[in-house]
Amino acid sequence: MISFRDPEFRRGFSEMVAPSLGMAAWALVTGVAMVKSGLSVPVATAMTVLVYAGSAQLAALPLIAAGAPLPVLLAAAFCVNLRFVIYSAHWRRYFGRLPRWHRLWLMYFAVDLNYVLFVRRFPEARPQSEQLPYFWGGALWNWASWQGASLLGIAIADRVPTEWGLGFAGVLALLGVTYSLLSDKKTWISAGVAACAAVAAFGLPLKLNIVVAIAAGVAIGLLLDRSVRSARPERV
């Protein structure tokens, strides 16, 4: 069992507090958007609790409103979620030894922020006993603040002016997290290439520009790693 007093639980919690506030603003906007796109309050509530994926939810709303065929809707959501497939290969290095139901239960909670902060806390990809408490400390807080803000958004949907553009606070949160990950010249170049690719490929359907940008950013990072290694015979 996970103890709330565990120092790693507390660390996971406290490192999540600041970034999750920005995500809560995003959740608020997602809640508002769900109701404004025509979902009833109970259905919007079910969506936020069951799906728990802001970008996939936002991408699905216009498709649901248009009555898009389910395969198209689900394929689009999977593409928006493709970055999680990439994360899951990494999660396996930490949690691969747990039983399957336990792994999947963890992954329901494993959103972008959890992944990013977890990998920053445990750069070495191997199992350690501190990992589960750290994971839950951040995951439970982020889940609660996201759901609370989303439910608030559902409740007050008709009173928040959309022109305020409050959803942008979520982008600012992700921007801060991105900056905190930029460690050397190679990560900067990789991020720059990914940004250009995401914008240049924006016209692709089903949010595939996200996948193109991830592929481009990772590919340039690998190329830079290789060129640095061949320039210096000894491995750094």
Added chain:
Amino acid sequence: MSQWYTIVAIGGLAVVTVLARGFFLLSDRELALPPWAMQGLRYAPIAALVAVISPEILMTDGALLSTWADARIYAVLVGTAYFWWRRGILGTIVSGTAVLLTLKIGLGW
């Protein structure tokens, strides 16, 4: 839209999301990833975050920004300045959002 269609859609979205998040965790057998793939994972989170946010910052309705009268530009500049000054994520959000709301509500940008 019918109620059933919406309910099935939401159930499907929940399943698809957990399948994506647990993609490489579904099998009990270790999927052997080549070393370059493991190394590439170092760049994946940054690339994904940038991929999500850069169109949100730089584009309007699928086209690059065409005006300087856009609150997002100044929100990002102030948030960025704050981050590299103090290295705090919360301050980045608060300062950026303050600029955003001031320009949106005050000037209607």
